[in-house]
Amino acid sequence: WDSVETFLLHLAQQVRYPDRITLIRGNHESRQIPQPDAPVSVCPQIFCVHGGLSPSIQTLDQIRTIDRKQEVPHDGPMCDLLWSDPEDPAGWGVSPRGAGYLFGSDVVAQFNAANEVSMICRAHQLVMEGYKWHFGETVLTVWSAPNYCYRYANEMLMRC
Template identity: 70%
Template sequence: MTDSAWQGWSQTFLDLGHLMGPLKGEVRYPDRITLIRGNHESRQITQVYGFYDECLRKYGSVTVWRYCTEIFDYLSLSAIIDGKIFCVHGGLSPSIQTLDQIRTIDRKQEVPHDGPMCDLLWSDPEDTTGWGVSPRGAGYLFGSDVVAQFNAANDIDMICRAHQLVMEGYKWHFNETVLTVWSAPNYCYRCGNVAAILELDEHLQKDFIIFEAAPQETRGIPSKKPVADYFL
């Protein structure tokens, strides 16, 4: 990593990988690594997909789980790269028209069941116009016209997000104004997808690093987890 390099993580890192690696990176390089909160970085979701049970099993109490979930409350909800690329885990919100409105959100809380903070972590792009009801039960579906209006109002070129499994690692939407990047290869040890990392140079030129999961014989396989359908 060079002095000028910056890394942003918008992928949900809990339940899709190791938690301590990204956290240690941001502590060690706070000016070069930014973690963005995802929908899995919440108390409710961690009790559904195994993190709570894992902490209880390994440490005999919920203390470690409680400390980790308190850290989640301090993670950024979004990031902006050179004023032109808006990074967020999920997507847009009908309650948010400007980046300044995001800055006013009190992020130091559990993820609400609705509202602008929830929408940033749960929403998805959809080939439609306007806003739609999300099948996830949280957030919204948003169309190309919503993206065009948001990007123009904030003078940005594109939105970079995660939140949805992409078999090829990344996927463009709406004439390359929205990009989904998925960085967990072979999701749940069964989906067979590759993963991607978006690399930007000093001129914001884009390059994608595509990688596969490590061979099974080189790493331990944890007990099988249920597939989270809302990633598919």
């Protein structure tokens, strides 16, 4: 599907099922980098985010207070939610991307317990298999971008 049709379908789903569908923002959704990203949250027990977690955020209520109607800042909680990635070492680490953080399984366990969610579902990282579980199935990366940067064709694309 083209990005306009995909967005309109998600928007219609949000209108029809306002308690079950939430549109979230990706790091490419700014005036500088137009991309067809429109990830969707569909279950209250699953925290859906484009990138990952932030050391500045411990609760979902803190996320709700972020003004999302702005350009993506170069640092801070909103930037972290869009750019952070899971990584094997425990705790927080410096991201090689130059934005966001690397976060470990202990960070995920603490966040999930504090917010009564069973898992985090995210995108933001190329996964050739189409999806990848992290930390004992507490974080799921889903990647199905067709022809990303005109050079990748991952498994999710092949199955469609």
